[in-house]
Amino acid sequence: MSASDPQLLLRRMLDAAISAADPAMVLAQHLPEKPTGRCIVVGAGKAAASMARAVEVAWPDVDISGVVVTRYGHSTSTDRITVREASHPVPDEAGLSAAHEVLRAAQGAQAGDLVLALISGGGSALMPMPRPPLTIEDEVLVNKALLRSGLPIDDMNRVRRRLSLIKGGGLAEAAHPAKIVTLAISDVPGDHPAAIASGPTVPDPTAGDDLSAIVESLGESMPEAARRILLAEPAPGPEFDADFRLIAVPQMALEAAAQVAQDAGITPVVLGDALEGEARELGTVMAGIAKAIRTHGNPAKAPAILISGGETTVSIGSGRPGKGGRNTEFLLGLALGLSTGPDIHAIAADTDGIDGNEDAAGAILGPNSLTKARDAGLDPEYYLSSHDSYTLFYKLDALIHTGPTLTNVNDFRAVLVL
Incomplete structure (x- = not known):
């Protein structure tokens, strides 16, 4: 397997992470x-x-x-x-x-x-x-x-x-x-x-x-x-x-996914299984690390993939939230942080198959996701502020549906920089 189909590679990494905890x-x-x-x-x-x-x-x-x-x-x-x-x-x-x-x-x-x-x-x-x-x-x-x-x-x-x-x-x-x-x-x-x-x-x-x-x-x-x-x-x-x-444990899942990336000739960078904090803010941080790989070859030279687990949070406040989970909110924060970052793909999903209360495990992000959204008249900033990331990725046909996996080692995130 190679990275000729980045989104297929990301999906196979998610599958490997889930299988490791079966x-x-x-x-x-x-x-x-x-x-x-x-x-x-x-x-x-x-x-x-x-x-x-x-x-x-x-x-x-x-x-x-x-x-x-x-x-x-x-x-x-x-x-x-x-x-x-x-x-x-x-x-x-x-x-x-x-x-x-x-x-x-x-x-x-x-x-x-x-x-x-x-x-x-x-x-x-x-x-x-x-x-x-x-x-x-x-x-x-x-x-x-x-x-x-x-x-x-x-x-x-x-x-x-x-x-x-x-x-x-x-x-x-x-x-x-x-x-x-x-x-x-x-x-x-x-x-x-x-x-x-x-x-x-x-x-x-x-x-x-x-x-x-x-x-x-x-x-x-x-x-x-x-x-x-x-x-x-x-x-x-x-x-x-x-x-x-x-x-x-989550680390087993990350290591299984890293092996899939390595077999495809991609350098895996496992950032840890215990990343916490606001989902959108972690997305912004990951965007910065991905851009550093593209610009400086640090912490690894492209092609490389950032792999992480843990449980982020989404602070709703007093407003009425839309549909979404912490993984789709992470991806939307990542996309806005990357802006027009070329050749960067990402996946984020809950390994139990359910992100938040919706019917999807998470979503997958491509280099042109924001452009597609805006061309369709969708405002990514609005969907993020409304905690309605599920709806945005649904409209982009980018949700991942695994169904209940009958296991649970928390979230899986991978950001692929080609």
């Missing part, structure tokens, strides 16, 4: 020793169903039962493990019901049983269990406030753990005295166990933190019951030893 390919090698008794499977996340299926395939002769919850449309066929579906990124009653099923399954474990927890990104919203006196309606308002806030994912998870009975080690505590082993797919910068789905099977390292600054930044958007819990003197969380195993 539970069917990676889960079995991380399983613990087969239990002699029962194996109770619990879990939540966008990859929960595919992970459950991978466990069933790997252990056909083990007494397996249990329940996991995944996002609507992200299910797959299983024989022994029940799969529930719920809403993401904003929780709903189906998620609350599923969370109670998961908790009951863990509570039914006895000494000598193995509880296998399958955790992946999205589990925070998919497994809501608000701490009294909070209600599910309060938790919905909290999640909406967090999603609009632009806070880093670590700060969001501090809030989610504090307000939940099942996060921050609550699920592992329910499984005691059975042995619990967690298999996890990371979607968070740094791959910290407590941050993946807000850490339902690991102790909360921030249980004693003062969250008043975060509460202050969220302002009046937080329900009063949530404010009281977050500002109260924190109680210590459960302490226990956690057998926590990462089966796929």
Whole structure:
């Protein structure tokens, strides 16, 4: 393969990144020793169903039962493990019901049983269990406030753990005295166990933190019951030893994509798997690095490709946003930063197949995308300020549709400079 078709190359890199985190390919090698008794499977996340299926395939002769919850449309066929579906990124009653099923399954474990927890990104919203006196309606308002806030994912998870009975080690505590082993797919910068789905099977390292600054930044958007819990003197969380195993992480996806580029004769420059910040601003930064490659051959000589992962944010503010996700907003910021940059192509997509709340994984950008938009009477600056990047790329026929991938190692971005 060569770079004769830049957009095909970018799409193959995305496919390689997703395949590197496919539970069917990676889960079995991380399983613990087969239990002699029962194996109770619990879990939540966008990859929960595919992970459950991978466990069933790997252990056909083990007494397996249990329940996991995944996002609507992200299910797959299983024989022994029940799969529930719920809403993401904003929780709903189906998620609350599923969370109670998961908790009951863990509570039914006895000494000598193995509880296998399958955790992946999205589990925070998919497994809501608000701490009294909070209600599910309060938790919905909290999640909406967090999603609009632009806070880093670590700060969001501090809030989610504090307000939940099942996060921050609550699920592992329910499984005691059975042995619990967690298999996890990371979607968070740094791959910290407590941050993946807000850490339902690991102790909360921030249980004693003062969250008043975060509460202050969220302002009046937080329900009063949530404010009281977050500002109260924190109680210590459960302490226990956690057998926590990462089966796929964002860096694996970036390395798989980099290999595709290298095979095509393109120099890969992996900038890291933990890039954060405002999506549009990261796009501007990437534009500057791409132009430095073209002009100065730094940090690599063209042809080269900038590869990165992580989770950016989109701060909505008080206005009513249009359609879009952080990846399409990143690409629009990149395009405006490049202006008329020649021979630069880019792709940005969420590896779970859904960018934001829309039906696309992301989009692909070519050297003439802005020109095409303006020739069609579309104002890119307006679409960026309106957080309506999905609509712009839809009108340019540049959206990427993968459907649910049944895994999730966060965002994948690649900027190709020829």
